[in-house]
Amino acid sequence: xxxxxxxxxxxxxxxxxxxxxxxxxxxxxxxxxxxxxxxxxxxxxxxxxxxxxxxxxxxxxxxxxxxxxxxxxxxxxxxxxxxxxxxxxxxxxxxxxxxxxxxxxxxxxxxxxxxxxxxxxxxxxxxxxxxxxxxxxxxxxxxxxxxxxxxxxxxxxxxxxxxxxxxxxxxxxxxxxxxxxxxxxxxxxxxxxxxxxxxxxxxxxxxxxxxxxxxxxxxxxxxxxxxxxxxxxxxxxxxxxxxxxxxxxxxxxxxxxxxxxxxxxxxxxxxxxxxxxxxxxxxxxxxxxxxxxxxxxxxxxxxxxxxxxxxxxxxxxxxxxxxxxxxxxxxxxxxxxxxxxxxxxxxxxxxxxxxxxxxxxxxxxxxxxxxxxxxxxxxxxxxxxxxxxxxxxxxxxxxxxxxxxxxxxxxxxxxxxxxxxxxxxxxxxxxxxxxxxxxxxxxxxxxxxxxxxxxxxxxxxxxxxxxxxxxxxxxxxxxxxxxxxxxxxxxxxxxxxxxxxxxxxxxxxxxxxxxxxxxxxxxxxxxxxxxxxxxxxxxxxxxxxxx
Amino acid sequence: xxxxxxxxxxxxxxxxxxxxxxxxxxxxxxxxxxxxxxxxxxxxxxxxxxxxxxxxxxxxxxxxxxxxxxxxxxxxxxxxxxxxxxxxxx
Numbered sequence: 001x002x003x004x005x006x007x008x009x010x011x012x013x014x015x016x017x018x019x020x021x022x023x024x025x026x027x028x029x030x031x032x033x034x035x036x037x038x039x040x041x042x043x044x045x046x047x048x049x050x051x052x053x054x055x056x057x058x059x060x061x062x063x064x065x066x067x068x069x070x071x072x073x074x075x076x077x078x079x080x081x082x083x084x085x086x087x088x089x090x091x092x093x094x095x096x097x098x099x100x101x102x103x104x105x106x107x108x109x110x111x112x113x114x115x116x117x118x119x120x121x122x123x124x125x126x127x128x129x130x131x132x133x134x135x136x137x138x139x140x141x142x143x144x145x146x147x148x149x150x151x152x153x154x155x156x157x158x159x160x161x162x163x164x165x166x167x168x169x170x171x172x173x174x175x176x177x178x179x180x181x182x183x184x185x186x187x188x189x190x191x192x193x194x195x196x197x198x199x200x201x202x203x204x205x206x207x208x209x210x211x212x213x214x215x216x217x218x219x220x221x222x223x224x225x226x227x228x229x230x231x232x233x234x235x236x237x238x239x240x241x242x243x244x245x246x247x248x249x250x251x252x253x254x255x256x257x258x259x260x261x262x263x264x265x266x267x268x269x270x271x272x273x274x275x276x277x278x279x280x281x282x283x284x285x286x287x288x289x290x291x292x293x294x295x296x297x298x299x300x301x302x303x304x305x306x307x308x309x310x311x312x313x314x315x316x317x318x319x320x321x322x323x324x325x326x327x328x329x330x331x332x333x334x335x336x337x338x339x340x341x342x343x344x345x346x347x348x349x350x351x352x353x354x355x356x357x358x359x360x361x362x363x364x365x366x367x368x369x370x371x372x373x374x375x376x377x378x379x380x381x382x383x384x385x386x387x388x389x390x391x392x393x394x395x396x397x398x399x400x401x402x403x404x405x406x407x408x409x410x411x412x413x414x415x416x417x418x419x420x421x422x423x424x425x426x427x428x429x430x431x432x433x434x435x436x437x438x439x440x441x442x443x444x445x446x447x448x449x450x451x452x453x454x455x456x457x458x459x460x461x462x463x464x465x466x467x468x469x470x471x472x473x474x475x476x477x478x479x480x481x482x483x484x485x486x487x488x489x490x491x492x493x494x495x496x497x498x499x500x501x502x503x504x505x506x507x508x509x510x511x512x513x514x515x516x517x518x519x520x521x522x523x524x525x526x527x528x529x530x531x532x533x534x535x536x537x538x539x540x541x542x543x544x545x546x547x
Numbered sequence: 548x549x550x551x552x553x554x555x556x557x558x559x560x561x562x563x564x565x566x567x568x569x570x571x572x573x574x575x576x577x578x579x580x581x582x583x584x585x586x587x588x589x590x591x592x593x594x595x596x597x598x599x600x601x602x603x604x605x606x607x608x609x610x611x612x613x614x615x616x617x618x619x620x621x622x623x624x625x626x627x628x629x630x631x632x633x634x635x636x637x
Binding site: 077 | 564567570571575590592595596600
């Protein structure tokens with residue numbers, strides 16, 4: 001209970017850069033029922049109290065659902081509230097209190113019945129047990145007068161300190177309230193790290209002693225170095241936040257081409273999906289478009305778009321480019337997003353089915369029409385147009401696509417690297433194409449055999465996984481040997497912490513959403529190429545400390 | 548007693564979003580309703596836990612039953628929700 005005179009420093013792994021200071025709020029533990037069970041004097045009053053506490057739990061969840069700005073969180077909160085309101089919990093509660101149990105114990109017993117029922121069903125149903133436990137913990141905490149479990153609710157911003165965070169804890173994390181994350185456990189690929197990077201929150205994981213920090217203590221968290229200073233003064237905290245705000249403002253106004261601090265160029269490009277996206281290229285001063293997704297032209301329609309229709313649209317997008325490069329990905333559809341005019345059959349495993357370039361095996365006309373339209377729009381505008389095919393697996397596929405593109409008069413033809421086979425044989429692909437572009441999201445999915453939509457497998461899909469980085473390096477080295485560019489256009493390219501690693505692996509361009517450009521530009525400007533290479537070796541587990 | 552036999556259209560079955568939407572729709576009706584799977588025992592259709600515990604999968608047939616004024620309309624509204632697929636990822 002005594003505050004130390006000078007701050008003490010804890011050390012963890014910095015997994016999401018940035019500086020933040022503020023009061024600590026500790027993650028609430030699940031309440032446990034006391035060993036001593038109090039005697040019950042009024043059984044029906046206990047039952048009423050239990051039902052009333054469930055209702056308050058539901059109301060609180062519903063209020064948070066109504067006010068949350070986090071995508072997807074409202075749905076999760078509403079579904080949990082629905083459990084708290086479930087009328088079929090009331091009968092078992094009443095029979096438990098009639099048997100002499102106090103309210104909190106009755107809630108525990110009623111929940112247990114349904115827990116067993118759902119666990120027996122297994123699979124999807126068993127996953128809902130977590131929601132049921134959440135309802136029980138909140139309701140019991142209320143009945144026993146204990147602190148609420150889970151992410152604490154505060155009116156003012158705080159630094160969240162926890163042993164570790166589970167996906168269920170973080171779905172409702174409010175980036176407006178949380179300044180930074182510190183966990184005692186976890187690692188660079190843990191859920192906490194991934195979440196922090198996606199929210200742009202400074203984060204330190206694997207920080208022993210984190211949970212010994214007291215509620216409300218002022219701490220300063222450096223998400224780059226992994227340092228957590230505990231017991232800083234209010235002045236120091238304010239100064240740290242002022243510095244960070246200044247750095248953020250400087251990043252927001254950054255301009256110019258991407259380069260490391262010693263001048264090694266790395267093209268910063270945008271991922272766009274329509275004409276509106278094309279307009280943002282100039283706004284953020286990107287060097288072009290690294291991924292123009294063309295699916296929007298094809299979705300929600302009965303017939304394929306005509307060549308003339310496509311020419312008109314591509315022309316308006318190309319005009320917005322000026323003399324900047326635009327890399328166009330040809331149609332990437334699959335059985336998970338079927339197009340009526342392709343007559344796609346349902347597939348048991350669409351991710352492994354006829355998608356991407358493979359569609360052209362059945363419907364080559366769709367591809368040749370698109371290439372013809374792109375060529376005409378290129379001739380009309382004089383734009384620098386590169387085309388690439390999605391889901392290329394073999395050199396033969398790459399050659400087939402490149403021949404088709406060149407026959408239409410498009411000089412720069414490339415292939416996406418999303419399938420490990422394409423990475424392993426990158427040198428063979430590069431005998432036929434002019435460039436490669438790595439889609440890290442799909443490459444991670446196919447490398448780890450983990451569905452990219454599965455939240456439970458987020459750790460496997462993390463772009464820091466060394467196996468994924470190995471494939472990136474292999475592809476980049478093949479590009480360097482052939483003297484041809486190899487870019488990254490997946491989520492990984494948008495990470496200020498991962499971008500220097502990718503450059504160190506030999507990547508020549510990074511393509512990302514417009515909002516990420518300034519941070520990545522800034523991150524590259526602070527490191528030399530040699531430092532990038534060192535970071536890359538460390539990420540692969542090959543660099544030692546003190547090397 | 549009015550009833551409807553419906554085939555579950557949701558790809559994940561009556562689980563997660565489809566189950567929540569189902570209970571929400573039932574709760575908005577003026578009449579009480581039960582749901583059962585095949586020849587199983589009918590359960591309170593407003594209970595998300597009971598509905599989940601049915602374990603109704605894509606293609607399973609469920610029977611909805613309701614009584615009283617507005618039962619027909621209520622059953623129609625709820626049957627539509629059961630028959631639709633709400634998890635189209637497109």
